[in-house]
Amino acid sequence: MEKEKSKTIMDKIWDMFASVKFAVVNFALIALTSIVGTVVEQQVEPEKNIKLLMKMFGIEYDAAQSLLGVLDKMRFTDMYHSWWFLAILLLFAANLIICSIDRLPRVLKLVREKARPLSIEHLEKMSVKKVFSQKDKASHMKELAVSSLNRLGFKPFESSGGQGTQLYAEKGNFTRLGVYITHLSILLILAGAVIGIFFGYNAVLNLPEGEVSSFAYKDRDTQIPLGFDLRCDNFEVEYYPGTDMPKAYKSWLTVIKNGKEVMKKSIVVNDPLTYEGITFYQSSYGAVPNGMGNGILLLNVVSDNGKSQQIKTKIGESFAIPGTSVTGHIVDFSPALSFDQTGKAFTYAGQMTNPAVYIEFFESGKMKYSGWLLKRYPQTWSLPDGNRVEFLDYWGVEYTGMQVRKDPGVFIVYLGCILMAIGLYMTFFMSHKRIWVNISEEKGSVKVLIGASANRNRAAFEQKIEKLAGMLNAGQKGEK
Amino acid sequence: MNSSTFFGLSTVAYILAMVTYITYLAFRKARIGIVATVLTVTGFVSQTLALGMRWKEFSDVGQMGFLRAVPLTNLYESLIFFVWCLILAYLIMEFKYKNRSFGAFITPIAAIALAFIDISGMSKNIQPLVPALQSNWLLVHVMMSFFSYAMFAVSFSTGLMYLIVRTEKRSEPAYIFWTVMLSVFVITLSAMGLDYFTFKVAIKSQEELIKSYLFKASFLSSSAFVAASSWAIGVAFFFFIWRFGGALKKMVVSFNISHEMLDEITYKSIAIGFPIFTLGGLIFGAIWADQAWGKYWTWDPKETWSLITWFFYAFYLHSRLIRGWKGKKVAIVAVLGFMAVIFTYLGVNLLLSGLHSYGSQ
Ligand code: HEM
Numbered sequence: 001m002e003k004e005k006s007k008t009i010m011d012k013i014w015d016m017f018a019s020v021k022f023a024v025v026n027f028a029l030i031a032l033t034s035i036v037g038t039v040v041e042q043q044v045e046p047e048k049n050i051k052l053l054m055k056m057f058g059i060e061y062d063a064a065q066s067l068l069g070v071l072d073k074m075r076f077t078d079m080y081h082s083w084w085f086l087a088i089l090l091l092f093a094a095n096l097i098i099c100s101i102d103r104l105p106r107v108l109k110l111v112r113e114k115a116r117p118l119s120i121e122h123l124e125k126m127s128v129k130k131v132f133s134q135k136d137k138a139s140h141m142k143e144l145a146v147s148s149l150n151r152l153g154f155k156p157f158e159s160s161g162g163q164g165t166q167l168y169a170e171k172g173n174f175t176r177l178g179v180y181i182t183h184l185s186i187l188l189i190l191a192g193a194v195i196g197i198f199f200g201y202n203a204v205l206n207l208p209e210g211e212v213s214s215f216a217y218k219d220r221d222t223q224i225p226l227g228f229d230l231r232c233d234n235f236e237v238e239y240y241p242g243t244d245m246p247k248a249y250k251s252w253l254t255v256i257k258n259g260k261e262v263m264k265k266s267i268v269v270n271d272p273l274t275y276e277g278i279t280f281y282q283s284s285y286g287a288v289p290n291g292m293g294n295g296i297l298l299l300n301v302v303s304d305n306g307k308s309q310q311i312k313t314k315i316g317e318s319f320a321i322p323g324t325s326v327t328g329h330i331v332d333f334s335p336a337l338s339f340d341q342t343g344k345a346f347t348y349a350g351q352m353t354n355p356a357v358y359i360e361f362f363e364s365g366k367m368k369y370s371g372w373l374l375k376r377y378p379q380t381w382s383l384p385d386g387n388r389v390e391f392l393d394y395w396g397v398e399y400t401g402m403q404v405r406k407d408p409g410v411f412i413v414y415l416g417c418i419l420m421a422i423g424l425y426m427t428f429f430m431s432h433k434r435i436w437v438n439i440s441e442e443k444g445s446v447k448v449l450i451g452a453s454a455n456r457n458r459a460a461f462e463q464k465i466e467k468l469a470g471m472l473n474a475g476q477k478g479e480k
Numbered sequence: 481m482n483s484s485t486f487f488g489l490s491t492v493a494y495i496l497a498m499v500t501y502i503t504y505l506a507f508r509k510a511r512i513g514i515v516a517t518v519l520t521v522t523g524f525v526s527q528t529l530a531l532g533m534r535w536k537e538f539s540d541v542g543q544m545g546f547l548r549a550v551p552l553t554n555l556y557e558s559l560i561f562f563v564w565c566l567i568l569a570y571l572i573m574e575f576k577y578k579n580r581s582f583g584a585f586i587t588p589i590a591a592i593a594l595a596f597i598d599i600s601g602m603s604k605n606i607q608p609l610v611p612a613l614q615s616n617w618l619l620v621h622v623m624m625s626f627f628s629y630a631m632f633a634v635s636f637s638t639g640l641m642y643l644i645v646r647t648e649k650r651s652e653p654a655y656i657f658w659t660v661m662l663s664v665f666v667i668t669l670s671a672m673g674l675d676y677f678t679f680k681v682a683i684k685s686q687e688e689l690i691k692s693y694l695f696k697a698s699f700l701s702s703s704a705f706v707a708a709s710s711w712a713i714g715v716a717f718f719f720f721i722w723r724f725g726g727a728l729k730k731m732v733v734s735f736n737i738s739h740e741m742l743d744e745i746t747y748k749s750i751a752i753g754f755p756i757f758t759l760g761g762l763i764f765g766a767i768w769a770d771q772a773w774g775k776y777w778t779w780d781p782k783e784t785w786s787l788i789t790w791f792f793y794a795f796y797l798h799s800r801l802i803r804g805w806k807g808k809k810v811a812i813v814a815v816l817g818f819m820a821v822i823f824t825y826l827g828v829n830l831l832l833s834g835l836h837s838y839g840s841q
Contacts, residue, residue: 035788
């Protein structure tokens with residue numbers, strides 16, 4: 001009573017921030033407000049949310065609009081960046097810090113405190129306990145107990161007193177810190193996120209094949225200098241055979257610093273390129289505007305006598321098949337060729353889903369044959385006269401779309417994640433275990449009293465004690 | 481024989497097991513209990529075989545390394561895996577606590593999940609992986625998430641049983657809470673069953689989305705009469721459970737299930753589920769997103785709901801530490817936590833994406 005009265009306001013605030021009750025309030029606050037944020041769409045044009053509200057509450061456009069106005073004022077339309085959500089997170093962090101400061105000294109004391117021998121009366125009262133007597137010598141039983149404890153992974157200390165010999169051992173004191181490591185890890189993750197927000201950026205870079213950029217772009221118009229040049233050497237979509245299902249999006253990139261090529265790497269989704277803390281992620285692709293007819297066609301021409309030659313050409317141009325008098329004239333190109341029921345060719349997509357070229361072949365001025373060659377279907381590459389035109393690539397007409405990120409906080413976030421895993425493992429799958437084995441001689445037999453405690457996972461520990469008792473009892477059976 | 485034969489077998493076995501466990505709970509004949517266990521084990525074995533076969537089939541079709549070909553890439557496969565984890569956890573529990581009556585509370589979850597697969601007409605085809613899914617994180621992320629969901633499902637069942645055992649008066653909030661929960665659960669299951677029988681024939685394409693006909697045979701029926709009577713039956717059923725819930729309590733108590741044991745199992749399964757969910761669901765998910773898109777956290781609805789679920793269970797773990805909360809209040813939190821799990825898993829895809837799509841209607 002006396003104590004309560006003398007508490008200052010500061011003490012009261014401290015107590016509030018140190019309490020688990022406040023933590024639970026914070027959990028509820030974050031969870032419940034987040035729910036709203038998943039229903040109201042974040043960072044979209046108002047029309048979308050108005051339609052959503054009309055649908056959800058069955059109300060008229062005007063009512064939905066004014067409701068959205070209220071939600072917008074309360075920042076629910078971009079709540080994860082709002083001041084009040086940030087404030088809740090701050091309260092939550094303060095809660096964690098103060099709660100830990102408040103309790104850590106006591107826990108550290110518990111961790112440092114060594115197990116001590118206990119009185120028989122004390123052991124009798126322990127919740128995990130085993131008592132038995134048997135014909136044996138105390139010294140022999142002691143040896144047996146030491147080796148059995150060793151086998152269970154405990155290194156016992158020994159003390160002798162009026163009540164016989166006592167072996168005592170403990171394991172896992174440090175696991176009591178698991179909860180605090182978990183809590184610290186949350187703070188680290190929050191700190192890493194804040195560092196990322198202040199010192200990092202997320203941007204995009206659409207880079208056509210063959211082009212170089214020394215900038216990434218944020219919000220369309222803000223240029224962010226990279227500090228080096230990045231060139232896209234090639235971009236390609238791989239498909240599952242015989243389907244239009246993409247298997248991989250792949251860009252071949254070169255980093256150029258001070259005019260020198262310093263790094264070459266091909267990136268795919270899930271495997272980005274990092275240079276000087278800036279990471280490039282494969283995220284999209286597309287056709288260069290108005291560029292579809294102007295690409296470079298890469299063919300490998302193989303004549304029927306085995307001579308082969310790679311050639312670069314363009315639509316509308318001609319090439320010769322080496323060692324023969326056959327020439328090909330490239331008439332047409334389609335980024336995504338398909339045939340309708342009558343066998344007529346048509347283009348079904350703007351993207352390079354199924355590129356094809358239409359080539360007319362001439363020999364001594366006369367057209368011999370013509371047809372479509374498809375990049376993804378090598379069976380279309382063989383010509384009737386035994387020559388072969390391999391369609392390798394149509395280059396320079398696509399761009400690769402990349403996410404560009406710099407985040408100096410991400411290491412701290414990862415460190416936090418590792419700590420959290422360690423902390424949770426210590427908390428839930430390990431425990432502070434203590435064992436006492438008291439051995440006393442009584443009229444030619446020994447009385448063994450085992451007492452034990454564990455701060456969690458008691459049931460599993462009890463089985464270990466069961467095993468220990470079994471080992472000590474088995475010794476007796478052997479002598480019988 | 482291929483994997484779907486064995487999946488079919490396991491579905492039938494689990495549904496029969498559910499019926500048998502409930503019968504066992506009602507009549508308490510040891511022999512019925514043994515039959516229920518045998519059915520569950522049979523279902524489990526054939527499901528395990530089926531999972532292995534599907535994995536092999538998937539790796540052949542996708543021409544991928546075995547580890548990348550985890551059969552866990554769509555709703556169908558993940559639900560199957562969830563059921564597998566749940567039954568595994570249950571069998572361990574039945575063995576450890578030597579008590580079969582939990583089966584009556586856990587097999588219905590398995591049955592509802594499997595029925596859901598069937599009525600939803602979810603695609604059961606093996607599809608090659610899109611580029612974003614080609615990551616070694618897929619295996620650990622999805623497996624650990626579903627394992628933890630199964631743990632949370634166990635805690636949901638035992639939390640509900642705890643409330644059944646511990647409540648006395650019909651006016652008590654905790655009593656009303658569990659009767660509502662139980663009725664909603666049973667009514668949802670029945671309504672989905674109705675959908676199944678009504679639309680199984682009508683729906684020709686397996687690709688048809690569940691959204692288009694979930695509850696259309698009952699609550700959302702185009703016939704006003706059917707819809708109104710469904711609601712009326714639903715409410716009547718709730719009143720029935722509410723009025724006669726005491727009988728359920730007597731039944732559970734007669735099986736020597738103490739509330740301490742229920743509380744312990746609820747805590748234990750959350751104590752296993754929580755760290756695994758944290759690591760597999762949240763952390764590995766974030767690492768994967770970071771590798772694939774360069775953003776470890778984007779507040780998209782699925783991520784946010786995982787976080788909400790996480791906070792629910794953090795709430796549970798901490799509320800146990802508050803004096804005076806132990807018992808009914810934390811059991812309610814455990815039950816609500818699983819609602820968050822279900823929403824994270826299904827609601828985000830079915831309801832939120834429904835709200836957020838404007839193409840139809
Ligand atoms: C999302 C954030 C948090 C997570 C993931 C978390 C995690 C945990 C875990 C796993 C435990 C062990 C629970 C058990 O043994 O059953 C725990 C215990 C605890 N937490 Fe948290 N915690 C969080 C936030 C907080 C906050 C904000 C406080 C502030 C008061 C707090 C105070 C405590 C206390 C006092 C304990 C008990 C320690 C003990 O048993 O010695 N936690 N926490």
